[in-house]
Amino acid sequence: MHYVSLGHACQVAHQLKRLGLAQETLFYDWLVTHHAKLISTLDFGFADRLFREGYTLPQAGNYLFENSTGLSFYPHDFRGLPEKDTALIESQIEDVRTKYVRRALRTREILNSGSSVCIVRHFFSEPLEKIQKQQEEIVHSLAELYPSTQFTYLWGSEFDASSVNSHFGPIHHLPKAPAWEGDDVAWEKFTGTQPVSV
Template sequence: MEIQPYRFESIYSLGHNCQVAAQLKRNGLRRQAGPWDWFNFASAAEFCGVIRRRFEGFMQLEHLEAYGKSVNNYYVRDRQSTCLSFHDFKNTPNQPPLYDYAEFRERLDRRIARFNDCLSSERRVLLVRIIQHQHEAEAIYASIHETYANPHISMLFILHGPESDISKLPSFAEDARLVRIPRGRTWEGDTEAWAAIQSKIRLE
């Protein structure tokens, strides 16, 4: 089954990690940043909860904890949702963790407002998410459609597998597509597979 229509006015990553946003950008399909682009948010159940709450309480300062760090950034967990951030909070000498939260919050709120506005409009939208199990797709699909009024939302769900080819999987809805692709060797995934599945998608 192919996604119809092929042309979209907006395309957003739904995570669960930054591979989706990176591959959308690589293939010329990422026009603007979305709220999920650079988080690691593997739990489909918690993700659906954030969607249904329209982000209420999401990544609020009182729920955040720094649990590690790299040379450049702190690793931060939202205890309420289990969402992880690896890129948003700077590791700056002589500054405590999360000292730059206000800057992060302003950026995230702007992206959330843009996302909510788009999914409450009538623009043709494609949402793309990596999932770990097929049943997650149906749960995420339901949470989106129960929360947002836009009747023109299509979804593309990506599963990683050990096979070297691309496989289309049976879908549960006309406006949802499930595809299994090779896992790839780096955090960016299999670039050729991503290019193949996005080759017929156009962003107007």
Template sequence: MDANTSSFTHCISLGCACRMGWSMAAYGLRSFSSPFDWIVSPLGAVLRTIESGFADFMKRENLCPEPENPAVFRDTKYDFVFVHDIQESLEADYEDIRRKYARRASRFLEAAKEPTVFFRYVRDNEEIRYIQENRCRIESTIKKLNPRNEIIFFPPSTGNVNYVSAFSTPLFDDKVSFDAVLPPEKRLQNIRFFLTSNLLKYNPTYSLIFPPFRDYAAENFLAGKSWFIWGTGRHGDRIKALLQEQGIRIEGFIDSAPEKQGKEFCGKTICSWDDVAGEARNLFIAIMDKEAREHIKALVRASDMRSPGAGTEIYDMEDLNKQLAGLSDSEILAMLSKDSGKHPGVPAASPPASLEK
């Protein structure tokens, strides 16, 4: 594939798990849900499913709950694992799940009739060997749907996949533009969907994985101030990294857990809100749980009311995402052009399967 000149109508994830679908969504390369987005899928089984036109896919007699976790079920024919679909039980939810995946399968087959680039995150060295030994079959399967279709593999921890197969391309490097894959207008539409989707409701910090959004938020919403960060977990670490990358001063860290207070985190002593209440502060709440965030906001506002002159500016990721969602088309297109050619990375967290479009 000559990725510098080719342009595709669709980009579709072939798994092997949520990582690839999520990365594509964050970069404006994903415009709808397809069958392999949020499931764990061996590559050989993916090929068999496509070759059969999804025959027997999601047949009830092939599905069984995992003994150790009834919220997870497996398709025993294809060895697919579904981790995000059960709300109550497999028996109670089966019809809804079946209809959802039937829509996704139909959408997949129709879309792949148009020029499509497929993305596959390689699960392990065994799969790399499988790719090397089955190159002709892989290419034949995807090109049977449309001769212009291509596939790109992403081995763990690297974006350069030349060693995997001759028809793979290291797409996300400095030499290739994202615009060679999808037109900017299409990516703009996908980004707008991403910014208002339940992916960000599930985990508001996911938008930080997209460098232009991260940079824009820091430069336009957070710069010129020094910040306290409330939260010393994974999300606090992400916000800390964002501020440090932009040279924005971090005054300190706050945590509600008494066992953390007084300990060192990123070179600073973790304090309680009581230690800093009563002074004007810029506070970023880096906590996942929405109810906990609202509780902290109420606590801080009540504290400010008791202290004349105190006026804490409170921010969290939902605030940033709302502002990002309000950007104009020209601002988003400018950000997309900034990031053309950069590898998206593959975040470890997994979004829910309820995203539909």
């Protein structure tokens, strides 16, 4: 079975690799993927345009927005982001683009493989009342885009969602941790549960 992180941040990919559940780096592993941007990029049709429409540097924050997708890229991909060093950022665009196009194609190949794929999505601090709708949109989008693949799901949240009765599977509690890597014990328990087929 392939495990695929759909974010929302890099903690998911870090933990999947730490636990030996993922090997190769996939597209969403080191990005921040807010729900609307995730849904709009799941077909990977943007790959030819990635970084061809430029980027935007917000006034505050150590990241940039890639204009064709609206996804956020961080200093682990771009040196010079904290300093807003545009010359240094520009000098890295083609290398980062090549790396992420390769990851996009690899991820699409897995999602379209017709094999068993476990999707892992951590909603972090997303309000619980929004999560069920987001689960539904992720499940339906993947089923429509990749109908031959057998998807199962593991869902996580920083909030205790034990009172939430979701049709798309339980939302497991992954408490907020002081470090970006997350709580190792909580992740071991989380990934030890049976993924849900919907």
